[in-house]
Amino acid sequence: MRGNVMKKNYLAVAVLAALTSTSQQAMAQTQDIERIEVVGSYFNGYQVDNASGATRTDTSLLETAQAVTVIPELIMDEQLATTLGSVLANDASLSPGSKQRNREVFYSRGFALSSSTGYLRDGHQHWSHYQQPIETLSSVEVIKGPSSILYGQSAPGGLVNMVTKKPTERRLFDLSADTDQNGSTRFMLDAGGALTEDLSYRGILVKQDVVYDREYHNGEQRERDRFLGSIALAYQVSENLSVDVYYDQTDDKAGLDTGAWLDSDGDLIGDEKTIYDFSWAFTDIRVNNIGGNATYHFNPQWTVKLGYNQQNFERQRFESAPRKPADYAEGDSYTSQYYDRYDDWQFKTAYVDFTGEFATGDIEHQVLIGMNSLDYYYEQRRTTPVAVDYTPGQPEPLKPDISYKSDDSLYISEYDYYGFYFQDLVTINDEWQLVFGGRFDQQNREGADSESFVPKLGALYHPNEDATIYLSYSEGFEPASSETLNDENDANHGMALDAVTSEQIELGAKWQVSDRLMVETAIFDIKKSGALVTESLDGGSGADTITTQSGLQRHKGIELSAQGAVNDRLFLMASSMYLDAEYEKDDTYQGMTPVDAPEWSASIWSRYEVTEKLALNAGLFYQGERYADSENTVTKDAYTRVDFGATYQAEISGIPVDYRFNIENLLDTDYLAGGGVNNVTVGGGRMARFEVRASF
Template sequence: MKRSYLSVGISLALLSLTKPVIADDEAGIEVIKVHGSYFNDYKVDSASGAMRTNASLLETAQAVTVIPETIIDEQLATTLGEVLNNVASLSPGSKQRNREVFSSRGFVLSSSNGYLRDGHQHWSHYQQPIETLSHVEVIRGPSSILYGQSAPGGLINMVTKKPTKNRLFELSADVDQHGSSRLMLDAGGEIVEALNYRGVLVKQDVIYDREYQNGEQRERDRLLGSLSVDYNINENLLINVYYDQTNDKAGLDTGAWLDNSGEVIGNDKTIRDFSWAFTDITVSNVGSRVHYFFNPEWEFKLGYNEQTFERQRFESSPKMPKNYQIGDSYVSKPYDRFDDWQFKTFYVDLVGEFSLASMDHQVLIGVNSLDYYYGQLKTNAAPIDYVPGAVEPSRPDISYKTDDSLYTSEYDYYGLYFQDLVTFNEQWQAVLGGRFDKQNKKGADSDSFVPKLGVLYHPVEEATVYVNYSESFEPASSETLNDDTDVNHGMALDAVTSAQIELGAKWQVSERLLIETALFDIEKSGALIKETLEDNPDYDTITTQAGLQRHKGMELSAQGALTDRLFMMASAMYLEAVYERDTKYQGKTPVDAPKWSVSIWSRYELTEALALNAGVFYQGERYADSDNMVTKDAYARVDLGASYQVDIRGTLVDFRLNIENALDTDYLAGGGINNVTIGDSRAARFEVKASF
């Protein structure tokens, strides 16, 4: 597989630290204290994803959480999962095959439509390069009006670092006790007048604490390069172009196996895949954004992104036998497979403000599209019957390149959308809109219309109470039912739809602290229900789109500064998730949907140079199987951290020590009975960062 890497050329610099400023209150001037630590405030006032334009959270009739770069850096996060731990509404799923799965409000986020990058639909079948991100927005609830087909739980919008006019040069290195390491360069500045850039380069090597049955450690090798350039043609026109590439090769670990009591079968540090199983991914994104301001009130935005995802996956593919016991043999079914995904996205938005009939309007009119292609080559090897403890079998001599057939799947869709935020007076606002969406796919053409309605009430300037109604849709995978013994054989399928009613409140307690709460009720309908017919001479079954899944619950969060020295990001969710009508799982709860989940991360600044961090991440009891026969115990993981900053000959140097799972708690994270993720044991990581 061909590899190409970016090299980033940069100039040196750093903005000086903000120093404490104390005004003279005896002169009648308000006293303002700004601490000059490296860290920024935890609180974020606006988000771009929920309204598809930069909007105040107090004027957004939807639950949105923004995880800022400050917290990402403090936690030394290297994966999106480590970032999303900070939002209790998101539950971790399986991590098998070097990728991560998440659920939002109990609904699994799809790789194809659950993630955005800078507002573009993003194919997320791999661990995201989070070093390129300035922050992550968690948009909860149905959001199809602005982005098209998506799951009812919400969307993850990853916002990338933008070029900067101020010169920036940061070099960092971190290591852990297993020998893992990461080197990162983050640079930016003005190349010539009106031409700015931002570049990131990362080299990471990971050694995991789980090992293969022949004693070898699982490892990962990742290289990331990105470059983004802004050109201000004039005061009204900005053009951005960017490119990034990730190369990520890792040994495979499809997870541990559980018995009927929810206990791990065998040693929880043992990988059942063979040591020669691997996945090798190359992902690139290239695109451009254009912003044109007609005047201060009206803006035109255009964006295009082309994402290419190529992956070789050489599997040993161990299969868990029914009622498996320690020492039993199991079958592995090796194969070599090549996947080629191509994701091309495009949008055009017109955003403006005007007044009409004593009301102010903030209007968004736009169109976006997605062109999807997938191709697969695959070659299978003979099955291997393996007894644990025996010598590991050699890697089969097979290659996907010998496959003379090519499986392909293609579709495209586009959507037209409209949104209007109407301000009636200082207390009342309403947001309304709709989207028409058209999918073109062989045998599965479909079109949908989804509305959105929200009402906001501001009892005081710093508070909002809102209610919203929103919908999402996911086109059915096939236009017809293929079973000719079914009454509705050949029936056209409608899209699976979801509708949510959400009641929420947001209170900006101070300029640095925001508290939010939300009650939600989501119904997902349209799944296929198959019923057996009695005494029908012509048909055996009847299938209808009568399935119903309902998730309802409550969320509470606080984000910002509690005092001048204590900062916190905290959230909790209570969830009741159930299949109310389903052929197989009626009355059951989905996998990895706990009733209670809590996330807390905090920082306390002892001095302007020394800070301490502490975090608690709690997941309640969850089912490991759809039949709700196997339960995973609740767990609470405690993380600790400390940082110290010093000026060494004019260079600011930060030292950071983090201890994840400080109490060395044994726990099971996401995943089911045959692919559960074993929680990492206590791990220490140390980072040095120099800012020139």
């Protein structure tokens, strides 16, 4: 293993050196290219003025009656982010969950984001059961609160919309390489430009090898091997019609790490580097997206947009599946249940949006009328688990000779849904605006057809052109997996099941303090109702239990954020949240707090320009005390992680070169991140990373 790390470091150094040296041919090419030097204002990219995912229209944040955070590409680059979790840490309303099996789980305002309904990619529902290829993203929009009116079934906490990089007419050719002290490497090519007068492109290639701190019982470190390829084309067919198509593929193979184990006091059991899975356990995925969009302008006021995306997700997971005993202590034996599993998900999404502007007298309207749909298919094959006892210190068991291909059965799940939505932003005068709309949604699933209607209402008051005070009401829904309750021992066996619904009231304010700094605050109250509540009976009625659809979960809180330029040299993105989350009515968890929902959280990322070429970054990420189990018996301590970075811009033979050096967890703080008592993520120790980027 040490030899592999050294080889990767030598390779990284060689590539970094190659990027900083320039051939005579490159010099000759760049001499004919006009260069425009942008000083200071380049870093105004901290502030973003709109978020298309919040309203599906080009509406400014000051005219959006909802809390929305936009994390721009500039901050992702400064942080050398390689995972979506690194990006979302910049918004305190999002807390990290488990990272087991090479995927990330998140909570928004204390509610879990589902893999199937919590994420969007350019406005399409996106299956997010894997680590997202963030190198393809130009920004990440965090849309807070129930958002079913525009996207259908979704969780109460909100949605994460990943906005991809688009083809560019401006010539772009960036090469970068980064490495860390463990020997991890990432090489990236980002290219774009005009192929003809009307045709432009954007292409991205990434090769990444990751070496983790944590180790298997045989002393091997966990590793990950990832490849990403992406291509997008944009064609201006006519003055009024534009079309774009794209394709991307991710291949990602990694050793399995289902997380560390905690004792009843919330303390880590054993060494923080110990992985309970075996070294031969792995997950291997291939994900590709193919699709296109078309936009036609009937006139300056009316536009129609159409989009289609097909996502194919194949995964093999060869598991050792360790099981934590209830009273486990370091060195005790535990059971592993080997199995091999193959999953195939297919997501087909489409939408058509009509947007327009018109006036009725002195009142102006910005209208959206649209329809979107999703066709979901899933199949699974797997072997029968085989239980084996293992005691740490013994030789690791050999990889079992099993394969999912021996499974003659095939589990299949499929459904589809479509929805029609309407939204109108009404401008009454310079001070007052109203927004209202609704969605009708139809889900078709065997044994669980359902219909839903959700409204949205909002009022905005602008005391001046740089400020907004708003009050909004929105709803969300998550359809039931079956039409009726199926439990013959329950008094309500056969009861019709409705969708789990959510509603939010939000009062907020937004203030454009200067041309480059936005300050926002929001007070929210979210109720999630319709969860199943089961109570025991004394048996006199002939049934053991009685189940009703009356569960209630309530999350209340307040958020405060600032984003943009404080002055000509200091830029920041800061947020904080207070959250009161509780199961108000639940037979099992009455009065308890959901897992990984801290009462207090905060984040700050800042940039200070020392000179025109040298800039320093500092970050602080705080997660308050959280529960690791639903029963609220195991608590994880609060922690603060401090990061530091620096960028130096140079020019070698006329070619701009950026050098970046980052230290994550500068103070080497020990902490536990997301996850529960048997799958908690151990926070990484102090980690140094270095990147070189050349723009040809």
